[in-house]
Amino acid sequence: MPRLRSRKPPRDAMVTQQPTPPTQDEFSDHADYLDSEDPMEKDEAEGELEKLVFGDNSGFIEGLKSYRQELAGPLFEQLEGSKDGNHGVWEDEGLEGIADADLFFLDSGPSGGAVSQDGVPLQHPDENENTSGGGNPPAWVDSDDERIMVSLASNPRLRKLRISEAEDLVNGKEYTKRLRRQFELLNPVPDWAYASATKRPRKRRWTSDAGDSSGASSSGDEMAIDDDDLSVQPLAQLLQHADGLTRTTSITPLGRKRLRPEVIDIQRTKDVGGIQPSAITSLSFHPTYPLLLSSGPASTVHLHHISPYPPTPNPLLTAFHLRSTPLSTTAFHPPTGSRIFLSGRRRYFHIWDLQSGKVEKVTRIYGHQDEQKSMERFKLSPCGRWMGLVGSGRKGGGVINVLDAGTCQWLAQTRVESRGGVADFAWWGDGNGMTVIGKSGEVLEWDGREKRVVERWVDEGAVGTTVLALGGRSGREGVLGGDRWVAVGSSSGIVNIYDRRSWGGKDGVPMNPKPTRAFGQLTTATSHLAFSADGQILAMGSRWKRDALRLVHLPTCTVYRNWPTSSTPLGRITAVAFSPTSEMLAVANEQGKIRLWEIRS
Numbered sequence: 001m002p003r004l005r006s007r008k009p010p011r012d013a014m015v016t017q018q019p020t021p022p023t024q025d026e027f028s029d030h031a032d033y034l035d036s037e038d039p040m041e042k043d044e045a046e047g048e049l050e051k052l053v054f055g056d057n058s059g060f061i062e063g064l065k066s067y068r069q070e071l072a073g074p075l076f077e078q079l080e081g082s083k084d085g086n087h088g089v090w091e092d093e094g095l096e097g098i099a100d101a102d103l104f105f106l107d108s109g110p111s112g113g114a115v116s117q118d119g120v121p122l123q124h125p126d127e128n129e130n131t132s133g134g135g136n137p138p139a140w141v142d143s144d145d146e147r148i149m150v151s152l153a154s155n156p157r158l159r160k161l162r163i164s165e166a167e168d169l170v171n172g173k174e175y176t177k178r179l180r181r182q183f184e185l186l187n188p189v190p191d192w193a194y195a196s197a198t199k200r201p202r203k204r205r206w207t208s209d210a211g212d213s214s215g216a217s218s219s220g221d222e223m224a225i226d227d228d229d230l231s232v233q234p235l236a237q238l239l240q241h242a243d244g245l246t247r248t249t250s251i252t253p254l255g256r257k258r259l260r261p262e263v264i265d266i267q268r269t270k271d272v273g274g275i276q277p278s279a280i281t282s283l284s285f286h287p288t289y290p291l292l293l294s295s296g297p298a299s300t301v302h303l304h305h306i307s308p309y310p311p312t313p314n315p316l317l318t319a320f321h322l323r324s325t326p327l328s329t330t331a332f333h334p335p336t337g338s339r340i341f342l343s344g345r346r347r348y349f350h351i352w353d354l355q356s357g358k359v360e361k362v363t364r365i366y367g368h369q370d371e372q373k374s375m376e377r378f379k380l381s382p383c384g385r386w387m388g389l390v391g392s393g394r395k396g397g398g399v400i401n402v403l404d405a406g407t408c409q410w411l412a413q414t415r416v417e418s419r420g421g422v423a424d425f426a427w428w429g430d431g432n433g434m435t436v437i438g439k440s441g442e443v444l445e446w447d448g449r450e451k452r453v454v455e456r457w458v459d460e461g462a463v464g465t466t467v468l469a470l471g472g473r474s475g476r477e478g479v480l481g482g483d484r485w486v487a488v489g490s491s492s493g494i495v496n497i498y499d500r501r502s503w504g505g506k507d508g509v510p511m512n513p514k515p516t517r518a519f520g521q522l523t524t525a526t527s528h529l530a531f532s533a534d535g536q537i538l539a540m541g542s543r544w545k546r547d548a549l550r551l552v553h554l555p556t557c558t559v560y561r562n563w564p565t566s567s568t569p570l571g572r573i574t575a576v577a578f579s580p581t582s583e584m585l586a587v588a589n590e591q592g593k594i595r596l597w598e599i600r601s
Contacts, residue, residue, distance in 0.1 A: 145172030190309040256582060257601040259536050261553040264560045265600040266585070270313035272304050272594035280588035282330045283577035286337045291317070292586060293340060294575075294594060295327040301342060301352075306584065308596065322350065328376035333405065334384045341387070345376045351408075362408045365389075371399055380405060383431030386448060390422050398422030400436060402448065414446045414453065424468040428481020435480075437468045437488065445480055445509070455480070455509040461518075464491030464525070471531020471538065472554060474501050480509075485554065487538055489526025495519040495540050497557060517557035521550045528573060532582040537599070539585070541573040549573055549587065569595065 042050070152158045152175075153168040161178040162168075170178070278298035285292055290306040292314075302319045326344045333339040333351075343349035348363045365372050370393065377390040384405055391399035398421030402412040416422055418438020425436040433447040433454075441462025445455035459465060465488060472484035479500075486498040496515035503509045524544035531538055535554060542548040547570040551560045564570060571589035578585055585597045 142172075145176065148172035148175075150175045188309070190307060256534050256536075259553060259599075259601055261556040261558045262560060263562050264537075264551060264553070266563050267598045267600065269308035269584075269596045269598050271596060272314045272586075273312075273316065276300065276302065276592035276594075278592060279574045279590040280592060280594060281328055281574055283575040283586050283588055283594070284331045285577055285579045285584075285586070286332050287334050287580055288337055291337075292577075292594070293330055293332060294588065295330040295342065296574075296592070297326040297328075297344075299323065299325050299327055299344075301327065301330060301340075304594075306579075306596070314596070325350075329378055331378075331380055333380060334382050336384070341378065341380065343375045343378055345374050347373060347375065349375045349378070365401060365403070365410050368401055368410060368413070372401055379425065379427060381427045381431035381434075381448075382429060385431060386411070386427075388425060388427065388434060390425070398438060400425055400434070412448070412451045414444065416442060416444050418442045423465040426468050426470045429470065429473065429483045430477070430481050433481055435468060435470060435486065437465055439465050441465050441488075443468075443488075456511070457509050458512055459488045459496060460512065460515055461494065461496070462488070462490060463494075465489070466491055466526050467529050469529035469531055469538075472535025476501075484535065485531065485538070487529045487531070487540070489529050489540065491525040493520065493522035493524055493526055493542065495522065495526055495529070497538065497552075499555075519550070519552065519559065521559055522548055524548060528576045530576045530578060532578040532599075533580055534582045536582065537578070539576050539578070541576055541587075543573050543590070546570070546572055549576070 149169050149171060150158070151168055152162045152170060161175075161182060272292065272294075276294065276296060276298065277300065278296040280294050280296045282295045283292065284294075285306075292304045292306050293301065294304070295301045300319055300321045303317045304314050305317050306314055308314055322342065322344075325342075325346060327342055328344050330340060330342045333341060338354050340352040340354065341349065342352065347369075348361055351360045351362065352358075353360070368391075371391040372389060373392040375389055379388050380386070381388070387403040387405045387408075389401045389403065391401055393399060397415055397417040397419075399413055399415045400422060401410060402414070403409060404411055414434075414436060416436050416438045418440045420439035423437050423439040425434050427434045432449055433445065436444045436446060437459065441459040443457050443459060444453050445457075446452070447454045467489040469487045470481070470483040470485065471487070474480075474482055474484035476482060480503070484500055486500060488496045488498075490496075496518050498513055499516045503513070519540065522540060522542050522545075524542040526540060527543045528541040529538070538552040538554060540550055540552065547564060547566075547568065549564055549570055551563065552558070553560060570587060571591055571593070573587060574590055575588040576586070583599055583601075585599060586594055587597075588594045
């Protein structure tokens, strides 16, 4: 099939249109338009654009009026008068009455805080420079912090930094300041971080001669004390670097709210730092300061500041070692806690005077050496007048010798006719007497003012009585010390608790009273009973089995079921103590550890 070929139009058929040159008349009309004085009228879009770029008279005047009128009051008043009088704002007659001094002013900026273009308040570069709290300027300042903008509303994690709900953008410097404020709110500054009033002295060994300045420096805060050197650092110097220790307790036990039964709100806090070299057999809280005293058979006494806050929770204030004296009992001298009594299985005991730093050694009780061969078990009366020592002689029962706590002179003696001797005793709440129990269950109520036994009764079902405790207030002052609760523990683990409110009627104290409740949660011998200062909790434990500790709510006499749990790290309990405010529970074990729990109301 032959190829089809397109036909081209002939050359003469193609026509090209050429531009027509302008005529003479058109040139003359264009020249007349350029020479005319009337400009071309502006449309609406062009006028709006010119107003936005160059502004206009009315917008300029409004801008001046909004910019701190008090800095140029006469000028704005004159301009406002010209406008109201229908005069041109830039006419000469509008400014004729204004003084030359009022036509000009120094632009020193607004009197308040500066504002950025986005409406974000800017801080002066000199503000809040000393963020360390010590008055020293920061070592380095980033100048870009004020130019960085941070959105607080867009980030859910930063919304808590806003002051108001409508606030959004802040600069970098303000953002840093609010982050620091939030951190300090969640992590308060501990008491020890504040600067002390005096400089810290060098740690030196104190000798018995106060005028001897040649003592060798000791390592740390630990000191060794023997019979020839009975002086340690006084409490005033121990506490001068911890401002928090100078504040007395502001919360009294009677002011606490009532705890609810069965479920207790208790939270574990930081443990007392370090592991002591032996089991801790004695715990004692200071009646005024947040101090905890602990000791054990290792002959070392530790004094800790109870402050469970980082970075050094519960720091050790001091520790000293009594050579060849395994300690069994240590206690603060109530009610001021100005002295510490220390004793072990020896014929002597020591008294540490915290005000002067002197340590006194009491070697014997004249006239009663045969009955008091060991001074390892003692208790101080709450009033601070007397000291009770469990005698070692068991002939015809057991005895308790009462000493004057100030002079250490023998005052009186009480004897219990019980097979096996004295099991335990406890001072009355007012300190005017004591309750003594023998190992066979016989209980004596001894009045220290009359120096005689005023009541006798027998514990129900007593089988090898081991421990006794008093607590709570009965509301009847002067009747058996005003104590409400009596708790008695036995070798079988049974703990009987008695309510004294029903005692003291016409018939007096019953010979065989019925316990309000008998607790059988412990399966081994009861070794520890302790009441809280407000009388709402009873702690009972046994050192013969791991994790053997229970808390009882009073006055309902119900055992808390939510604590301790199977994962609570108690160990074999060797000592239990409540703080004077009843807000802290301290538990020590055979491993030399002290664990703390906070009790919340």
